[in-house]
Amino acid sequence: MSDEPAGTVALADTVSDLMYGIAGWMLVGLGVLGIVSVVGTAMGDPTNSDVIAIPILLLFSLLSITFGVFVNPPFRRRLNRRQTITRFGRVRSVDRRVLHAVEGRSEPCVECSTRMTEGMIRRYREEFVVAGVPVYTLSEGKNHYCPDCALSDSAHNADQQSRAAEPATERS
Numbered sequence: 001m002s003d004e005p006a007g008t009v010a011l012a013d014t015v016s017d018l019m020y021g022i023a024g025w026m027l028v029g030l031g032v033l034g035i036v037s038v039v040g041t042a043m044g045d046p047t048n049s050d051v052i053a054i055p056i057l058l059l060f061s062l063l064s065i066t067f068g069v070f071v072n073p074p075f076r077r078r079l080n081r082r083q084t085i086t087r088f089g090r091v092r093s094v095d096r097r098v099l100h101a102v103e104g105r106s107e108p109c110v111e112c113s114t115r116m117t118e119g120m121i122r123r124y125r126e127e128f129v130v131a132g133v134p135v136y137t138l139s140e141g142k143n144h145y146c147p148d149c150a151l152s153d154s155a156h157n158a159d160q161q162s163r164a165a166e167p168a169t170e171r172s
Contacts, residue, residue, distance in 0.1 A: 017073045024072030027064045034061030081125075083132040090138065095123045099144065111149035120150040 038058045041050050069075045083091055099105065101117040109116055122143045127134040 020071055020073050024068045024070075024075070027068030027071060029068075031061040031063075031065030031068060034058070034064065078134045081127070081134050083129055085132045087129050087132045089128065090126060091129050091134075092124065092126050095125075097121050097123075107144040109146040109149050110143045111145060111152070114146055116144070116146040119147050120145045
């Protein structure tokens with residue numbers, strides 16, 4: 001299988017993320033501009049028509065900011081990793097996914113050091129969260145396991161040790 005389709009798909013995903021990011025920031029900017037306009041109008045002497053237009057413009061501005069945040073890929077990824085709303089402070093999380101041979105990658109196993117094209121990727125993060133939403137990633141890393149080591153107790157024990165340090169959230 002050639003690398004060209006994978007490269008084309010990766011390029012399309014990058015361009016798509018860039019365009020969504022631009023659209024998201026434009027919506028956020030439009031919303032902020034609307035809020036500034038509402039505050040400026042409210043600070044002055046609003047007329048009767050302004051009294052009706054101010055709540056409508058404020059609602060439109062808040063919706064614009066909300067949609068801008070949800071459209072922007074970095075914000076969306078952070079919201080996808082959210083915890084419960086009662087979580088504040090440092091949170092450790094562990095994600096796992098399967099590495100398939102069709103991805104065309106060869107990684108060394110952290111347990112037995114053999115090169116592999118199939119296995120498990122374990123990503124661990126330590127993030128600072130406010131009301132369950134990750135605000136800042138303190139540390140992040142990946143471990144690759146061959147199929148034999150992924151099924152052995154050592155990979156399971158490494159996960160248990162990371163969970164024992166602080167509460168962890170797992171996502172498949």
